Amino acid sequence: MKFIDEENIDFGIMLSKNGLSQTSFRKKLIKLFHLSNSSLSIDEVINGLHNNVDKATVYRALNAFEENGLIHKVPDKDNLLRYALCQKECSPTKHSHNHAHLLCDKCNSTYCLNDFKIPIENNYNGFIVSNSKIILEGRCVDCQ
Amino acid sequence: MKFIDEENIDFGIMLSKNGLSQTSFRKKLIKLFHLSNSSLSIDEVINGLHNNVDKATVYRALNAFEENGLIHKVPDKDNLLRYALCQKECSPTKHSHNHAHLLCDKCNSTYCLNDFKIPIENNYNGFIVSNSKIILEGRCVDCQ
């Protein structure tokens, strides 16, 4: 449950700020993510947008959103991509997702564990870490 | 670098112990993983097996190995699957990969951080965690 009043967000301006064109489709798309409190699969995105939308357009928009730091990808248990809003600290040039995702292996719901801080170093024996993906698989409350 | 003397391992018996048939192909395949100290992509597997092998057969064997707890899958930065040997504590019924993978985003080399113990709980607000995937992306020593 998010406690942001979505009514007060101007999604068009949000898109512009991130270097993306304001189209009615993309405004609906970014709003959909803000209304959802977990990640979305392609099909969930398409179902969430009542009107009939073209998958290629959705994929292109999702990739544009990702390249511009608005969303990021999370693979589910079958390695299919899901998409989730980025944290505030993301920017077009640097994605930082140093937080865990809880992924239900039954219903595929995803939740961000924003307060879960993993003690990750920058350097492991000379390997330089620039990004981390932590996925905790299991069962959500509804699926146990 | 692994310090196991691969000459002393009977890969046929290893397969049988894990409920897999001993075929000459599968013995070569499990040996290839033991000789490698990182994860392998499909193409790396096929190149590693001199003889010409059928991709479908490789995929089937890899899936069988995974179902029987010998290997597990790690997605690379493009979400393509790579395959890596399981730790000792894996069994056919339960995969436990509570360790991190270092994944070079240039050359796709993968390394296990076996001594990296992440403080993961069993339960986050009612979500029951049964498995964790931690992927640290960055640059390996050779690619910096």
Next chain:
DNA sequence: GTATAATTGCAAATGATTTGCGTTTTTATT
């Protein structure tokens, strides 16, 4: 050894994601 079950190899199917391209919408400029 022989029968049953599993694996192999080949070709074809599947399914998610991407691409080409002509049309429409947005952005930047006057």
Next chain:
DNA sequence: AATAAAAACGCAAATCATTTGCAATTATAC
């Protein structure tokens, strides 16, 4: 607010990793 340039859209077709069907071969169990 008109217009030219750039980006996005929508449709169909292409791509590419992975899976599946099936007949032939090999392994396992009795």
